[in-house]
Amino acid sequence: MEISFAGRRALVTGAGKGIGRDTVKALKAGGADVVAVSRTLEDLESLARECPGVKTVCVDLGDWSATEAALSSVGDIDLLVNNAGVALLQPFLEITQEMFDRSFDVNVRAAIVVSQIVARRMIERGVSGAIVNVSSQASQSALQNHAVYCATKGALDMLTKVMALELGPKKIRVNCVNPTVVMTAMGRANWTDPQEVATMLNRIPLGRFAEVEDVVHSILFLLSDQSAMITGTCLPVDGGYLVG
Helix, strand or coil: CCCCCCCCEEEEECCCCHHHHHHHHHHHHCCCEEEEEECCHHHHHHHHHHCCCCEEEECCCCCHHHHHHHHCCCCCCCEEEECCCCCCCECHHHCCHHHHHHHHHHHHHHHHHHHHHHHHHHHHHCCCEEEEEECCHHHCCCCCCEHHHHHHHHHHHHHHHHHHHHHHHHCEEEEEEEECCECCHHHHHHCCCHHHHHHHHHCCCCCCCECHHHHHHHHHHHHCHHHCCCCCCEEEECCCHHHC
8 A cells, every 4th residue: 555645745743853753754755745843953954954855843842822933834734743742751749840731731732732723724725634643552551650641641642532523524634643662762761671671561462662663654544545534543553552
């Protein structure tokens, strides 16, 4: 099955590294015109060199007003990937207001404001569109020291469903992907304890963590016309972790 995004324009948040960066490259390779959004200018500059033709926007998506200002002139978007996220881990009894606010600002609130901007323009144009939110298996399975992270991803799952319900009549599909641990820089940084790694792997029937391409392929499918009758889903990309 070959997926083409020729003639489509896509916006990807959290595009500087990992899943977001590889999603940008895959969309571009599939013929899309791509806008890459990140708060780290150096990452965007290296992405632009690696993937010529990609438009870049540097903004901290945790800042609502700055996000609205930065994205006000990006133009028409047909496909959106809300990938920006932070994983700030603390034991429950040590959670701070700063960590809580930052986590929800980036992992949930940013998806709302970016999707509002994009969806409003889709509706004005009268076109169909697709949005994919990058969630996590942590939305459905509790993990030590992940209380706030799990809460943000649970919120993102339900946000996805409500967006699908309200935007479906406007011809906009909304889904999310829920990966297990992914071997990005963030994944490697947060999963260094051999005992924790072994415990997690023992619950994954396929016996491995996800690679970035595993998640990217799922995102591309949900963005494409191949999934034209799919909306409001939370797609596990977890090697079977959640079946247990």
